[in-house]
Amino acid sequence: METSEALNIFRKGLEKFVVFNEAEWIVFTQHLSFISLKKKKYFAVPEQVCEKVGFIVSGSMRYFHIIDGQDITNYFSFENEFVSSYKSYLTLQPGITYIQALEDTRLITFTRDDMEQMLQNPLLAFKMEHFGRTIAEYYLCCYEDRMASFITQTPEERYLSLLETGREILQRMPQHYIANFLGITPVSLSRIRRRLMVHR
Amino acid sequence: METSEALNIFRKGLEKFVVFNEAEWIVFTQHLSFISLKKKKYFAVPEQVCEKVGFIVSGSMRYFHIIDGQDITNYFSFENEFVSSYKSYLTLQPGITYIQALEDTRLITFTRDDMEQMLQNPLLAFKMEHFGRTIAEYYLCCYEDRMASFITQTPEERYLSLLETGREILQRMPQHYIANFLGITPVSLSRIRRRLMVHR
DNA sequence: TCAAAACGTTAACTAAAGATAAGAAATGAA
DNA sequence: TTCATTTCTTATCTTTAGTTAACGTTTTGA
The missing domain is CATH 1.10.10 (Arc Repressor Mutant, subunit A)
Incomplete structure (x- = not known):
């Protein structure tokens, strides 16, 4: 798969969160990285700051904890979904979860640093605030449902x-x-x- | 307690999410409502759209579900915290939770309509996107921890x-x-x- | 103020989940 | 293919949670 194809998938996947015009898109894409994770490789590990957010172009990821030596799965992410140890990314404190590729997985990522730069860039600031808002709101809704299911x-x-x-x-x-x-x-x-x- | 005192408390409580200048603050406050809920009164009920977000000036609230006639508490909110059936507020779909005042409670609220208007208002749009982002991120972090505690x-x-x-x-x-x-x-x-x- | 409701604990019983181990089936890698 | 690993099921046993009911205490509100 080519980079441009991955970018198109990403742009499409972003649509429900933010829509960039061409000028914005060009600047935005300059802040993106492309990474491939072989099966079982880690996107994030506990005790370390997860300083990036990923968008899964292909493949899947698993969130898990290790408690008393036991591997305990918390969540999954698939194609067209975002992946991050969000609290760690947002607070820049060490995370508490492993995030692992379940198969060979291709991601588009941006770092917290990139996000800060874009938030400072007048051309992108507004759209990035909006993007940050809508994506956080989206996952907040997911958590609300998931939490309710555990309580009820x-x-x-x-x-x-x-x-x-x-x-x-x-x-x-x-x-x-x-x-x-x-x-x-x-x-x-x-x-x-x-x-x-x-x-x- | 006077309105102005409540507003000061609100402005202080907002600081970790967004800081308004005087001009912005004046417009922002025009979109606020003040409500008092007597003990046991509801801020939100299932099947109805919760079209507002509240900031608790004094008092406390309880989130709960009724399952097979049983009252099951899900969460609490106290002074200086926000309260809403967020998914309902965000998606404008009926919520699934009761939110009830546990004591006589004073709130400052704004509706989804108000938020939309402010997001359209050039003077406030940027700050409101930022506010929406930071508050959603804040509660996302809370959920991440709470969810992890249930899994691990x-x-x-x-x-x-x-x-x-x-x-x-x-x-x-x-x-x-x-x-x-x-x-x-x-x-x-x-x-x-x-x-x-x-x-x- | 006084009766009703709410609250916390305990008991008895039932149901379900955890821990561990064993074995069969499926999967994967050399 | 073959051997090792992973996955799933099943069994046994232990622990914990759910259910219901009873009881005493506290709180509430009419």
């Missing part, structure tokens, strides 16, 4: 919801990752699936 | 974390609200507290 639903109900709305996760992720994502262990998810098989 | 910690560990960092919640909220906030039932929290008493 049982693990089984969360799994049933995922069956309805989580096509991509169900199809592309191994079950033990999905289990953690639902807040339970793989063994537990296996039992839930069994219960559902038997009773329905 | 047991209820007991979440309670212990709250003991360290949740002074205000522990002091001002009844225990059965705190239990839900931690993702468990009141009975369960009572047992956890007992275990901790005995073993330490």
